[in-house]
Amino acid sequence: MSDVERTGVQLELDGLPVLQARRRARTVALAERAPVARVCIDLPPQHLDRLFEYAVPAAMAETAVPGVRVKVRFGAQDVDAYVIERTEDAEHDGELLPIRRLVSAEPVLTPAVARLARAVADRWAGTLTDVLRLAVPARHARVEAEVETDDAPAVVPAAGGTAWAPYRGGAAFLQHVLAGGAPRAVWTALPGAAGLRWPDAIAQAVAACVLGGRGALVVVPDARDIDRVLAALVDAGIPARRAGGRGGAVRLAADDGPAVRYRAFLAALRGQADVVVGTRASAFAPVRELGLVVCWDDGDSLHAEPRAPYPHVREVLALRSELEGAALLVGGHGRTVEAQALVESGWAHDVSADRPTVRRLTPRVLALTSTELAREGAAAAARLPTPAWRTLRDRLVEGPVLVQVPRAGYVPAVACGRCRASARCGTCHGPLGLSRADGVPTCGWCGRLAADWRCLECGGAALRSVRVGSERTAEELGRAFPGVPVRVSGARAAGGVLATVRDAPALVVATPGAEPVAPGGYAAAILLDAAVSTAGSALGLLPDALRRWLAAAALVRPSSEGGSVLLVGDAEERATQALVRWDPSGLASRELAERAELALPPAVRMAALVGRRDAVLAVVRRVDVPGLDVLGPVPVEQPAPVGALEGDVRAILRVPRGSGAALARSVAASMAVRSARREGGTVRAQLDPADLG
DNA sequence: AGCACGCCGACT
């Protein structure tokens, strides 16, 4: 191509209309080297998910580099785009339009992240544009222009891995990371003394990585966990990055606001920070020379991205570790079936403690089921049976006691006092609940008050509680233990989620995931309403219930210090035993075997297609993969899940595990045909759907 | 997505 391009008058060719007449003749001097930019256009339709080529004007020869945002003319509109690569020659045979404008000279999309985003789009049958919207934060021009002086001292991490001592393979993992390797580990974390807990273990792994000259990325479920890891990183010699400094860690969370988020993003991009600790979207953070990626508590639903194409942090980081030659650490107190599959396929090492170590570090765990309580007589039926009450009383002398309640609120569900039928809203048939002792029952779906409620089954007018929430529990315990302070922690609690509580006698009532940390460990934990946690038929229900119990139990002192955990209620037997034995991988392994027998994920790969019936059927018909099994479509359950409308159907596509990539490719192709033809309605395609119902 | 072109119904 010549360095001066004439986008000239297009004459009629045989049979071709004068389509290109609007490309006005204009002379643009082009870049001498690599005058072609291949760009990803920011438009949603699936059939536009490919690169388009534009000419690079000479004025942008040095600035329109891969990764920068540009404006280009696409059809009749000006659209945003990312330069993905620069090449000498165009593949497109036809005139190339010049890039119109450079939005910013900052190459925010690194080649590594661009490759990852492409792989994620392919894996989840989505578009590159959709993934880039998750991966790259909104630009903040003022932050981008901030200049820094270079005066802060460089960061020198400390060597050491004491927090890994309890785990078989832990020291080897760290050694391998330090030496520049890319080991993959699934880790079951245990409780420990201050300085030896999961944030410390992660911090020490990160320190080994940084000491070995590479950057690290830690993704945790929520902001509170970010703070815990950052605090542990300070102890490991990696302080928060200071302006003007080299090295250190930054927090990257969407709810920090655009300026703070973009500043942290730029610090990683520019290599000023070598450690990123963040939530979900930070799985795509542009860490330089990435040596280690960590996914903490991969069973937490916050790791599942709710926006298309619905990627999961664990899987994104697994992909990333392969693409960038980085080590992978997937850890938690529990063990997900998916993580167990990584171990059993031989892809990742199991890093966990042997039985004596587990017994030494964990509290004593007891299950108070109705069989255990049979000899207690009438008191057995109580929500807080006598043995649990005794434990509370005895352990409260030693320090704080944690009470985990599966439900928030006061009385989230009520039933007819006469016939026990669950109380439903007279208008929409949603579930009724109480928010206060003297309150009127309220519908959980439409919010209507049910002042003059009558049972639809028997006409009774009296209500009874069937589920008791954290607020009511706190009230009851306060009465049972007068003089003991009661704290409530939860997203919907008056004081919100508490990060810590003092090492003094107190009753700490928390919903799962909102348990505050007691620096010296809780004296005991009571896990209430165990039956609620394992009721239902959702996939992964048991390992998930165990994960929530273990998260609370892991905050309790070891049995040698009197620490004890009581599970109260008749939960599912295997989950109960797994807690008593503190054996999450055993439960996950059995669950995995069962899934293989029933042809359920992760033994197979699935795609869910949700939308109007004819639209879903059209997409399904074009999917062609060897071994494809089409289930449904069936009407989606009520209330409809997020994004689904009433009357929508869902089809499930199932293929053998090895055909997962082909399934994603075929679904994406069918969705592309759909968008090109503008078939009506909406169809949401989701690979590895979390809620299989 | 947006906009061109192209082929069939009710009207200045």
Added chain:
DNA sequence: GTCGGCGTGCTC
């Protein structure tokens, strides 16, 4: 005879 419906096709 035209103006205009929205069904395909294309956009570097």
